Amino acid sequence: MTSPQQHSLKETKGSDRNHIGVALGQQVIDVGALQEQRLFTGPILSQKGSCFRKEHLNEFMSLGTSAWAEARATLQRLLSSSEGAVRDNRKLIEAAVVPLASVAMQLPAQIGDYTDFYVSKQHAFNCGALFRGPGHELQPNWVHMPVAYHGRSSSILVSGQNIKRPWGQALTPGSLNPEVVPSKALDFELEMGCFIGSGNGLGESIPVDGADSQIFGMVLLNDWTARDIQKWEYVPLGPFNGKNFATQISPWIVTSEALKPFLCEAPEQQPPVLPYLQESKRSTYDIHVAADIIPAGSDLHYRVARTNFQTMYFTWPQMIAHHTLGGCNLRPGDLLGSGTISGGGPGQRGCLLEATCGGREPLQLTPVVNEEVPQDVDDTRRAQRLMRTYLNDGDMVIMSGWCENSSGEQLSFGTCQGAVLPSHKLL
Numbered sequence: 452m453t454s455p456q457q458h459s460l461k462e463t464k465g466s467d468r469n470h471i472g473v474a475l476g477q478q479v480i481d482v483g484a485l486q487e488q489r490l491f492t493g494p495i496l497s498q499k500g501s502c503f504r505k506e507h508l509n510e511f512m513s514l515g516t517s518a519w520a521e522a523r524a525t526l527q528r529l530l531s532s533s534e535g536a537v538r539d540n541r542k543l544i545e546a547a548v549v550p551l552a553s554v555a556m557q558l559p560a561q562i563g564d565y566t567d568f569y570v571s572k573q574h575a576f577n578c579g580a581l582f583r584g585p586g587h588e589l590q591p592n593w594v595h596m597p598v599a600y601h602g603r604s605s606s607i608l609v610s611g612q613n614i615k616r617p618w619g620q621a622l623t624p625g626s627l628n629p630e631v632v633p634s635k636a637l638d639f640e641l642e643m644g645c646f647i648g649s650g651n652g653l654g655e656s657i658p659v660d661g662a663d664s665q666i667f668g669m670v671l672l673n674d675w676t677a678r679d680i681q682k683w684e685y686v687p688l689g690p691f692n693g694k695n696f697a698t699q700i701s702p703w704i705v706t707s708e709a710l711k712p713f714l715c716e717a718p719e720q721q722p723p724v725l726p727y728l729q730e731s732k733r734s735t736y737d738i739h740v741a742a743d744i745i746p747a748g749s750d751l752h753y754r755v756a757r758t759n760f761q762t763m764y765f766t767w768p769q770m771i772a773h774h775t776l777g778g779c780n781l782r783p784g785d786l787l788g789s790g791t792i793s794g795g796g797p798g799q800r801g802c803l804l805e806a807t808c809g810g811r812e813p814l815q816l817t818p819v820v821n822e823e824v825p826q827d828v829d830d831t832r833r834a835q836r837l838m839r840t841y842l843n844d845g846d847m848v849i850m851s852g853w854c855e856n857s858s859g860e861q862l863s864f865g866t867c868q869g870a871v872l873p874s875h876k877l878l
């Protein structure tokens with residue numbers, strides 16, 4: 452058995468409520484069922500008899516790092532082949548172990564608030580050039596603070612749900628007057644999300660050193676964006692209808708406990724940031740991420756971007772310290788988006804806006820050749836190109852993420868995937 456490293460929700464077929472589970476290979480363990488048997492005997496969780504018998508992870512998230520470490524150690528012990536408490540209890544196994552293929556994944560937490568940052572220097576530079584032109588690549592504030600906007604939690608979807616093309620006001624090029632149209636420039640943004648742990652009280656700030664203890668875990672995040680709507684509406688208050696119709700996450704949270712082996716150095720910051728953002732040790736996570744399109748009727752993945760989270764200029768602790776600087780309270784289960792992850796090399800631009808230079812240079816994509824491309828795909832099909840500027844109806848966007856250690860062992864984030872449906876009817 453490999454070690455359990457992910458917590459999320461599952462709904463067993465025929466079950467009347469959601470359950471909290473951990474993934475173990477091709478199976479899911481219902482941790483609420485283990486808690487019902489009082490198997491969490493550590494000093495903290497033995498006192499918190501029902502945190503896993505909930506439909507969401509918020510209560511467990513609120514308990515903080517010692518409880519998370521205790522839960523992980525207890526699960527590793529209970530699920531190891533040398534321990535009999537679960538292995539030898541057939542009734543419990545029947546109740547608590549279900550095939551991964553039979554569960555329907557749900558949002559892992561009740562997300563009270565969602566904030567999306569903008570901390571990839573390459574992405575901010577490219578967007579600045581595309582939206583505001585030469586000389587405006589990076590705004591003067593960008594190197595001094597993790598820039599963000601407050602997002603919309605009501606439209607956060609879990610992987611597997613589909614997205615309707617949004618309507619909005621847009622200015623057709625060459626026209627002086629806006630029109631209401633289904634977006635003609637629907638895009639994705641390849642991001643990571645961070646779930647907040649215990650949080651802070653209103654009127655308190657979280658210091659940057661130690662703010663890593665607020666990172667419950669991470670997911671993949673797609674900040675679906677309508678570029679034509681965004682371009683017309685964003686001055687001066689930032690994104691609104693261009694981004695409020697859907698944000699999507701992968702269902703399995705990879706906990707910060709499980710991510711510890713993949714901590715790495717964060718990029719150097721020049722000029723130095725203000726003291727409240729200075730970290731005594733700057734670390735981030737080495738996570739590979741990719742975004743592919745699967746067009747309607749195809750099983751081929753066409754890769755748009757592959758990059759790494761470690762390139763992000765500001766870290767989660769800096770984002771948390773800045774978010775709470777003025778006393779804004781973060782609550783257990785709140786979600787932070789990192790912003791689009793773009794590297795500087797070819798094929799590393801994490802959204803179509805950047806990859807097509809603002810829609811001016813359509814992409815000619817080739818299928819990814821890996822285990823996801825079916826074996827029987829012949830060379831003619833492999834050679835088929837996909838032309839895209841922005842997304843077509845029927846396109847599925849599929850994001851993946853993984854960590855890899857020096858011996859080639861992988862820790863997977865699974866996928867965040869959703870297809871584009873035609874827009875709804877306006878009444």
Ligand SMILES: O=C(O)/C=C/C(=O)CC(=O)CC(=O)O
Nearest residue numbers: 568569578579582640790791
């Ligand atoms: O530069 C701008 O005006 C806006 C760019 C974005 O699309 C903002 C955003 O969602 C942040 C990000 O994903 O990095």
Ligand SMILES: [Ca+2]
Nearest residue numbers: 640674790791
């Ligand atoms: Ca974004």
Ligand SMILES: [Mg+2]
Nearest residue numbers: 674694697698
């Ligand atoms: Mg969004």
